[in-house]
Amino acid sequence: xxxxxxxxxxxxxxxxxxxxxxxxxxxxxxxxxxxxxxxxxxxxxxxxxxxxxxxxxxxxxxxxxxxxxxxxxxxxxxxxxxxxxxxxxxxxxxxxxxxxxxxxxxxxxxxxxxxxxxxxxxxxxxxxxxxxxxxxxxxxxxxxxxxxxxxxxxxxxxxxxxxxxxxxxxxxxxxxxxxxxxxxxxxxxxxxxxxxxxxxxxxxxxxxxxxxxxxxxxxxxxxxxxxxxxxxxxxxxxxxxxxxxxxxxxxxxxxxxxxxxxxxxxxxxxxxxxxxxxxxxxxxxxxxxxxxxxxxxxxxxxxxxxxxxxxxxxxxxxxxxxxxxxxxxxxxxxxxxxxxxxxxxxxxxxxxxxxxxxxxxxxxxxxxxxxxxxxxxxxxxxxxxxxxxxxxxxxxxxxxxxxxxxxxxxxxxxxxxxxxxxxxxxxxxxxxxxxxxxxxxxxxxxxxxxxxxxxxxxxxxxxxxxxxxxxxxxxxxx
Amino acid sequence: xxxxxxxxxxxxxxxxxxxxxxxxxxxxxxxxxxxxxxxxxxxxxxxxxxxxxxxxxxxxxxxxxxxxxxxxxxxxxxxxxxxxxxxxxxxxxxxxxxxxxxxxxxxxxxxxxxxxxxxxxxxxxxxxxxxxxxxxxxxxxxxxxxxxxxxxxxxxxxxxxxxxxxxxxxxxxxxxxxxxxxxxxxxxxxxxxxxxxxxxxxxxxxxxxxxxxxxxxxxxxxxxxxxxxxxxxxxxxxxxxxxxxxxxxxxxxxxxxxxxxxxxxxxxxxxxxxxxxxxxxxxxxxxxxxxxxxxxxxxxxxxxxxxxxxxxxxxxxxxxxxxxxxxxxxxxxxxxxxxxxxxxxxxxxxxxxxxxxxxxxxxxxxxxxxxxxxxxxxxxxxxxxxxxxxxxxxxxxxxxxxxxxxxxxxxxxxxxx
Numbered sequence: 073x074x075x076x077x078x079x080x081x082x083x084x085x086x087x088x089x090x091x092x093x094x095x096x097x098x099x100x101x102x103x104x105x106x107x108x109x110x111x112x113x114x115x116x117x118x119x120x121x122x123x124x125x126x127x128x129x130x131x132x133x134x135x136x137x138x139x140x141x142x143x144x145x146x147x148x149x150x151x152x153x154x155x156x157x158x159x160x161x162x163x164x165x166x167x168x169x170x171x172x173x174x175x176x177x178x179x180x181x182x183x184x185x186x187x188x189x190x191x192x193x194x195x196x197x198x199x200x201x202x203x204x205x206x207x208x209x210x211x212x213x214x215x216x217x218x219x220x221x222x223x224x225x226x227x228x229x230x231x232x233x234x235x236x237x238x239x240x241x242x243x244x245x246x247x248x249x250x251x252x253x254x255x256x257x258x259x260x261x262x263x264x265x266x267x268x269x270x271x272x273x274x275x276x277x278x279x280x281x282x283x284x285x286x287x288x289x290x291x292x293x294x295x296x297x298x299x300x301x302x303x304x305x306x307x308x309x310x311x312x313x314x315x316x317x318x319x320x321x322x323x324x325x326x327x328x329x330x331x332x333x334x335x336x337x338x339x340x341x342x343x344x345x346x347x348x349x350x351x352x353x354x355x356x357x358x359x360x361x362x363x364x365x366x367x368x369x370x371x372x373x374x375x376x377x378x379x380x381x382x383x384x385x386x387x388x389x390x391x392x393x394x395x396x397x398x399x400x401x402x403x404x405x406x407x408x409x410x411x412x413x414x415x416x417x418x419x420x421x422x423x424x425x426x427x428x429x430x431x432x433x434x435x436x437x438x439x440x441x442x443x444x445x446x447x448x449x450x451x452x453x454x455x456x457x458x459x460x461x462x463x464x465x466x467x468x469x470x471x472x473x474x475x476x477x478x479x480x481x482x483x484x485x486x487x488x489x490x491x492x493x494x495x496x497x498x499x500x501x502x503x504x505x506x507x508x509x510x511x512x513x514x515x516x517x518x519x520x521x522x523x524x525x526x527x528x529x530x531x532x533x534x535x536x537x538x539x540x541x542x543x544x545x546x547x548x549x550x
Numbered sequence: 551x552x553x554x555x556x557x558x559x560x561x562x563x564x565x566x567x568x569x570x571x572x573x574x575x576x577x578x579x580x581x582x583x584x585x586x587x588x589x590x591x592x593x594x595x596x597x598x599x600x601x602x603x604x605x606x607x608x609x610x611x612x613x614x615x616x617x618x619x620x621x622x623x624x625x626x627x628x629x630x631x632x633x634x635x636x637x638x639x640x641x642x643x644x645x646x647x648x649x650x651x652x653x654x655x656x657x658x659x660x661x662x663x664x665x666x667x668x669x670x671x672x673x674x675x676x677x678x679x680x681x682x683x684x685x686x687x688x689x690x691x692x693x694x695x696x697x698x699x700x701x702x703x704x705x706x707x708x709x710x711x712x713x714x715x716x717x718x719x720x721x722x723x724x725x726x727x728x729x730x731x732x733x734x735x736x737x738x739x740x741x742x743x744x745x746x747x748x749x750x751x752x753x754x755x756x757x758x759x760x761x762x763x764x765x766x767x768x769x770x771x772x773x774x775x776x777x778x779x780x781x782x783x784x785x786x787x788x789x790x791x792x793x794x795x796x797x798x799x800x801x802x803x804x805x806x807x808x809x810x811x812x813x814x815x816x817x818x819x820x821x822x823x824x825x826x827x828x829x830x831x832x833x834x835x836x837x838x839x840x841x842x843x844x845x846x847x848x849x850x851x852x853x854x855x856x857x858x859x860x861x862x863x864x865x866x867x868x869x870x871x872x873x874x875x876x877x878x879x880x881x882x883x884x885x886x887x888x889x890x891x892x893x894x895x896x897x898x899x900x901x902x903x904x905x906x907x908x909x910x911x912x913x914x915x916x917x918x919x920x921x922x923x924x925x926x927x928x929x930x931x932x933x934x935x936x937x938x939x940x941x942x943x944x945x946x947x948x949x950x951x952x953x954x955x956x957x958x959x960x961x962x963x964x965x966x967x
Contacts, residue, residue: 092789103801110808125820132828137835147831150820168646168673170665172820174827184663185819188646188673190889192810192896193913193920194803195685195906212796216789309702309784313567313694316792317574320690325578328678332585335672336592342666344628344650345596348603352610418669425671449670487862 075239079247083221084254093217097255100205100213104262108202112160112269119159122152122171126509133506138497140486141470141477142396148176149466149506151459153183156446156513157273158280161266162203164447167191173456175463177400177470180407182343183456202266203441206287207434208323210259211294215315217255218295221248222302222548223311232550245545249299256291263287276516279444282523286444289530290437296537303544322432330428330435337424340417350410368395385480392483393475400471404464411460415453422449429526433533436526443522446513450522455511462509469505473498554725562729568695575691575737582680583745586638589677590749593633593644600650604628617951618944619864622655622937629653629933629962631926634917636751639742639759640681640909642918645673649923651930655941657874658934659826659882662927663819680742681912684763685905686799688738689770693791695730696774699723701784723775731771735764755915762911766904799905806899806906814895816888822881829877833870844876845869855946865945872938886924893920917965929965936960 087093129150136147152172159166170183191199222245225231234244267280298315305311341349375387375394384391429436442448474483478496485492513519562568604626611624631649648666676682700723703709739760746756773794777787833841838858846853858866900906913919940960943949 092786096789096793136831139834143831143834148827150824165670165674168670174660174823182665184665184823186646186665186673189643189665189923190816190819190885190892192807192814192892192899193643193910194807194810194896194899195799195903195909199807200804208800209796212792216792220785307705309698309705309788310567312785312788316690316694316788317571320687324687325678327675328682329581329585331672331675332581332589332678335668335677336585336588339592340669342596342650342668343664344652344666345600345603347652348600348607351607352603418671421669422671425675452670488860490861493861 075243076247076250079239079244080250080254083248083251086224087217087251087255096213096216100209100259101262103200103209104202104205104259107200107205108161108262108266111163111201112266115155115160115163118171119155122154123510125150125172126152126154130506130508134500134503136500136503138500140493140496141393141473141498141502142177144503145177145467145470148174149462150174151455151462151509152511153452153455154511156451157270157275158267158283158445158513159447160202160270161263161283162441162445162447163201164203164442164445165449165452166447167199169452173459175459175466177467178403180411180456180460180463183452202262203438203445206259206263206290207438207441210256210291211323211434212319213259214252214255214291214294214298215312215319218248218252218298219302219312219315220308221251221299223305223308226306226550227308229550231548235548235550241545241548242542244548245299245303245541248302249295249541252295252299253292256288256295259291260284260288275513278516279446279519279523282520282527283441283444286437286440286523286527286530289527289534290433293433293530293533293537296534296541300537300540300544303541303548323434326428326432327435327438330425330432333428334421334425338417338421340414340421343414346410346414350406353406368398371395371398387480389475390478390480390483392480393471393473393478396474397468397471400464400467404460408460411456415456418449419453426526429529433530436529436533440523440526440530443526444519446519448522451514454514458511459509462507466506473502473505477502554721555729558725558729561726562733568730568733571691571695572733572737575688575734576741578678578683578687579680579738579741582678582683583638583741585677586641586679587745587749589641590633590638593649597630597632597650600628600630604652612953612956615951615953617864618941618949619867621951621953621956622864622868622941622945624654625956625959626652626654627933627937627959627962629930630964631922631929632964634751635749636746636755636759636916637918638745638749639679639751640912640916640918641677641679642681642909642913642916643920643923644918645677647920647923649926653930653934653937655868655871655937657826657830657871657878658931659822659875659878660830662930662934663823680745681909681916684738684742684766684912685908688734688763688767689795689799689905690792692731692734692767692770693774693788693795695734696727696771697778697788697791698784699726700778701782701787704781705784727771727775731767735767739763759912759915762908766908769904798903802903803899803906806896806903810892810895810899814888814891816892817881817884819885822878822885825881826874826878830870830874833866833873838866841866841870841873844873848872848876849942852942852946855948865942868938868941868945886927889920889924893924896920925965929962933960933962 129152133144133147133149136144150172155163155166167187170186172185173183174181222231225234235241264284267284271277271280297318301311301314305314371394372384372391375389375391376382376384379387381387426435426439429439439448443450477498482492482495486496487493608625608627611626612621615621615624629651633644637644645668648664650666651662651664653661700709742760743756774791777791777794780787842856842858846856855865896906897910900910910919914921937960940958944955
């Protein structure tokens with residue numbers, strides 16, 4: 073092992089003497105530090121801002137004046153998706169999906185005002201985030217620093233000397249691997265700091281540590297690939313060409329081809345398309361604004377029988393409110409059904425997309441990274457589902473008031489009779505029915521469960537490449 | 551010269567590495583164009599289904615109504631931006647910005663920001679379209695083809711002999727570089743031309759785009775040539791070139807984007823909605839004239855009809871919807887102006903990055919750039935104004951309800967692309 077250490081130390085000494093290596097490493101280090109600082113600051117600000125906006129939205133709801141409860145259903149409420157602590161490393165889909173959603177009666181809205189829509193368009197690459205730099209840039213740096221680890225010895229003739237001195241080829245490869253892993257380890261420092269910052273900000277230790285381990289695995293895969301190519305290819309420039317092509321394919325091409333393939337293979341109708349299909353069905357359910365809609369005949373009969381009266385005017389409850397509640401319930405079942413189908417289709421697309429990780433470790437690590445940070449598509453879907461629970465909760469609580477606190481006669485005449493209209497306003501203290509909503513990251517166990525498959529893929533890559541290195545080292549000739 | 555080109559073509563056909571790069575370029579170009587056409591077709595098919603479903607739904611919604619207000623409340627209208635014939639080459643902002651809405655007579659600010667965008671992972675990673683291939687991937691392939699023209703010969707020990715035999719360096723390197731560049735250009739452009747022919751893209755756009763790709767490749771060839779003259783090892787030259795590519799294609803655009811976004815802040819979109827919502831909902835609690843006054847200020851023609859006598863009247867209901875839009879107008883205008891300012895700044899910044907320039911130029915030709923998406927939103931606004939112009943006379947003059955008149959509802963016409 074001391075042989076391997078010596079070789080690694082020697083490699084490092086050489087790198088530190090090369091101006092190009094030092095300059096490239098310094099540039100990447102500065103970029104990572106700057107990006108990490110800016111992203112942490114930006115997302116920290118966003119977290120504070122959205123949390124304040126969430127509280128302001130609740131305060132606004134509570135401070136509404138006396139009103140007809142149905143007005144409050146249309147007044148609505150906002151839910152904000154708070155960025156989890158690890159979003160400072162990987163903001164994930166945050167900028168694509170929009171962070172707030174308007175909750176109101178009879179509708180499920182989309183999250184609006186995604187940053188991506190308004191951002192300056194300077195071409196195809198994603199914005200700079202620490203995660204993107206780790207995924208895109210560090211592999212390239214490892215390639216540039218390391219493509220010659222073995223070939224340099226070969227081209228300068230020292231490989232023959234080393235092997236002739238009885239240095240085992242495996243120990244040589246081990247030393248070179250150690251040297252490359254040292255580079256990777258050095259560049260893990262900013263991530264470790266960000267993870268520690270995340271834990272300090274309330275993140276569970278599990279996902280943060282696995283995130284660090286995942287990127288260590290990812291950089292090891294690249295180090296192994298670089299070493300394998302350096303062992304197998306006869307000339308330095310050819311090795312660099314092969315590695316540049318691998319980088320091009322795995323980092324730039326395969327992920328995007330995966331997107332194209334997912335879009336082409338799985339048809340996930342947009343919201344408007346599925347809404348149209350749903351609206352046709354909804355019309356069969358009846359319009360909750362219109363209590364004389366024939367679709368509510370059965371409800372009416374049941375109510376009259378239950379209370380043993382002959383007309384809706386004699387009911388002890390406000391029939392209009394009952395209808396509004398029943399219609400919302402049916403509609404919500406339908407909306408949830410379609411929303412679930414849409415999310416399932418999107419999840420299937422992401423699965424197809426995810427299988428391309430077999431051909432690209434970058435895809436694997438990015439999927440694991442978003443899952444662990446709590447900024448993946450699944451988390452956004454959960455945000456949509458949880459905000460829907462809030463929506464349904466306050467809408468139905470208000471419908472309940474509509475049914476029990478208002479007289480039917482007043483309610484029916486409120487459009488034409490100002491006195492009746494005044495009597496249909498209920499006291500503003502009732503608006504407290506709104507549940508407070510604070511979006512929290514998934515439990516650590518769920519995130520780890522979503523990340524293990526891509527991480528296992530990465531481990532598979534590393535195992536295959538290690539086997540290749542051992543094979544190549546065994547037949548290493550000067 | 552012709553002889554030189556023939557000779558170099560012969561060499562190229564025997565150079566396995568070069569053939570691999572060219573074949574890769576061809577495969578990627580076919581894939582980019584194929585996926586682009588498939589996506590554009592799917593979007594067109596989606597629009598056809600939507601148009602059908604939209605008309606059926608509207609007819610259905612209107613059928614049960616008994617007054618103008620109810621009809622306007624329940625009838626949604628599809629607005630859309632179909633993909634252009636060139637869109638297969640650059641999907642651009644269509645993954646980030648919505649290109650279809652269903653609007654009705656309610657306050658528009660509450661509707662126009664709805665985002666019917668696809669899977670968030672798509673917007674996150676981006677598509678592999680021809681514009682991306684030509685802008686970002688092609689230069690790297692060209693570098694791989696050209697970087698060791700000289701240094702490769704130097705390593706092989708033939709460099710000086712070659713020069714001595716040929717007499718002038720030009721006679722060796724120029725045909726060699728020209729053949730490789732030409733091969734790459736053909737591998738990229740032939741599938742693109744085929745795709746353009748299939749899609750019926752306008753010839754002028756195709757020529758412009760092709761010229762742009764060629765120009766960029768020439769520029770990258772010049773950079774490679776300058777780097778290749780250095781008497782360094784091929785690996786050093788390649789490293790330097792990859793560094794230049796990284797700076798121009800990735801870092802510069804990303805830094806420019808961050809700087810532009812910081813320099814031109816957009817108003818918080820949520821504020822627009824909040825303002826509109828507060829204004830709309832407050833109307834139920836304030837005296838009717840407080841709503842009708844700002845409405846009449848905008849529409850003096852209805853001043854004589856603006857008296858509201860009952861707790862609820864449809865004309866008042868739609869008046870406060872419009873007043874809600876009016877309240878949010880300054881902020882919405884700011885949002886639009888800030889997006890345009892970012893777009894203009896990004897256009898200037900693109901002159902420093904050939905990759906950005908190509909992608910933006912392709913998106914401009916394909917009408918999938920931010921400007922085109924904003925133009926679509928302007929169309930939606932104009933259409934919504936038409937809807938109001940259609941209903942206001944009916945509501946304010948208290949015209950008896952006659953569903954036959956609804957046949958005259960304005961129809962959204964998409965931009966002719």
